[in-house]
Amino acid sequence: MIDLKHISVVFEKDRKRFTAVDDVSLKVDEGDVFGIVGYSGAGKSTLVRTINLLQPPTSGEVIVSGEDLTKLPVKELRQRRKKIGMIFQHFNLMNARTILGNVLYPLKDSKLSDADKEKKAMDLLRLVGIEEKAHSYPRELSGGQKQRVAIARALANDPKILLCDEATSALDPRTTTSILHLLKRLNKEMNLTIVLITHEMQAVKEICNKVAVMESGRVVESGSLIDIFANPQEEITQQFVNTASHWDETIDKLKDHGYFNADDPTSELIHLRYIGASATNPVLNDVFTKFHVKTNILSGSIEFLEDVPFGNLVVLFEGSPDAIKQAKQYMIDQNVDLRVVDKEVI
Numbered sequence: 216m217i218d219l220k221h222i223s224v225v226f227e228k229d230r231k232r233f234t235a236v237d238d239v240s241l242k243v244d245e246g247d248v249f250g251i252v253g254y255s256g257a258g259k260s261t262l263v264r265t266i267n268l269l270q271p272p273t274s275g276e277v278i279v280s281g282e283d284l285t286k287l288p289v290k291e292l293r294q295r296r297k298k299i300g301m302i303f304q305h306f307n308l309m310n311a312r313t314i315l316g317n318v319l320y321p322l323k324d325s326k327l328s329d330a331d332k333e334k335k336a337m338d339l340l341r342l343v344g345i346e347e348k349a350h351s352y353p354r355e356l357s358g359g360q361k362q363r364v365a366i367a368r369a370l371a372n373d374p375k376i377l378l379c380d381e382a383t384s385a386l387d388p389r390t391t392t393s394i395l396h397l398l399k400r401l402n403k404e405m406n407l408t409i410v411l412i413t414h415e416m417q418a419v420k421e422i423c424n425k426v427a428v429m430e431s432g433r434v435v436e437s438g439s440l441i442d443i444f445a446n447p448q449e450e451i452t453q454q455f456v457n458t459a460s461h462w463d464e465t466i467d468k469l470k471d472h473g474y475f476n477a478d479d480p481t482s483e484l485i486h487l488r489y490i491g492a493s494a495t496n497p498v499l500n501d502v503f504t505k506f507h508v509k510t511n512i513l514s515g516s517i518e519f520l521e522d523v524p525f526g527n528l529v530v531l532f533e534g535s536p537d538a539i540k541q542a543k544q545y546m547i548d549q550n551v552d553l554r555v556v557d558k559e560v561i
């Protein structure tokens with residue numbers, strides 16, 4: 216659906232060249248909710264703006280539905296752009312127009328009759344749950360309501376793709392969740408392909424099926440949501456995953472409260488991550504029966520990533536150093552992903 220090939224964007228300022236996007240290749244399939252995460256300045260907005268050529272790339276190809284947009288004449292590009300909606304952090308509504316007027320605006324060149332345009336705009340406002348505000352002005356709406364209007368407006372020309380640039384970053388957590396659920400519903404019901412840029416990993420976790428992590432203009436890691444959460448490779452990906460799960464904080468608290476002493480060779484604090492609800496229970500039992508290592512679960516949770524159970528356990532292993540070593544090796548052989556707090560894994 217979207218195939219970015221070797222995209223670079225170089226800005227020139229005061230005769231200095233600055234590479235904001237550095238040779239990024241990325242594929243988004245139809246029906247994806249594709250998250251792009253990174254810290255501020257990573258190049259996320261610049262990259263996503265190349266998808267509708269709001270930001271022409273310095274080099275590279277922007278292939279959308281099989282066509283290289285960078286090669287299209289202006290008039291055709293304008294047509295294609297209508298099929299790519301976009302929403303922003305600060306909503307960008309027109310304050311002098313009513314809510315209905317805002318949603319009607321992108322239909323101004325449409326061939327529909329005035330009555331049909333209005334019907335369509337009202338249907339869209341109903342779809343996003345805000346039809347009762349049709350005759351209000353943006354200043355009378357909350358942030359979440361404004362973002363709903365912006366979504367209705369972005370859908371006016373029946374786009375196949377919706378680009379969301381920090382669309383929930385100005386919203387409180389509960390409103391964020393409601394907007395994310397709306398986006399997911401549109402993704403499912405209308406088969407809308409969504410590219411979601413954010414610095415909040417929690418948002419990615421709630422609705423994305425794929426993730427790319429950006430740093431200094433590059434995509435440093437990408438994969439399915441589950442791969443990224445269960446097995447993050449890069450340091451920065453691990454940081455983002457941690458912000459959405461707080462396991463490091465939990466472990467720090469357990470250490471602060473004396474649950475674990477790094478100098479004691481007969482106990483180790485181990486963080487297990489696993490996919491599937493019950494996979495580690497038998498393994499933990501085996502650890503006791505096979506190696507006489509006691510396991511004490513200090514903290515644990517199961518959450519669902521795209522309906523797949525994803526478990527985290529913090530377990531204190533107690534036994535002789537040699538037995539603990541064998542127990543860990545056994546778990547690794549059973550494909551359990553484990554991290555030993557403050558020590559090497561083996």
Ligand SMILES: Nc1ncnc2c1ncn2[C@@H]1O[C@H](COP(=O)(O)OP(=O)(O)O)[C@@H](O)[C@H]1O
Pocket residue numbers: 226227228233235253254255256257258259260261262
């Ligand atoms: N029009 C521009 N001219 C010069 N530099 C820019 C321009 N747009 C963005 N940049 C720079 O490119 C880098 C990436 O910006 P941006 O894509 O907005 O990052 P992000 O969205 O990840 O925060 C930043 O250092 C920013 O200052």
Ligand SMILES: [Mg+2]
Pocket residue numbers: 259260261380381
């Ligand atoms: Mg940005």
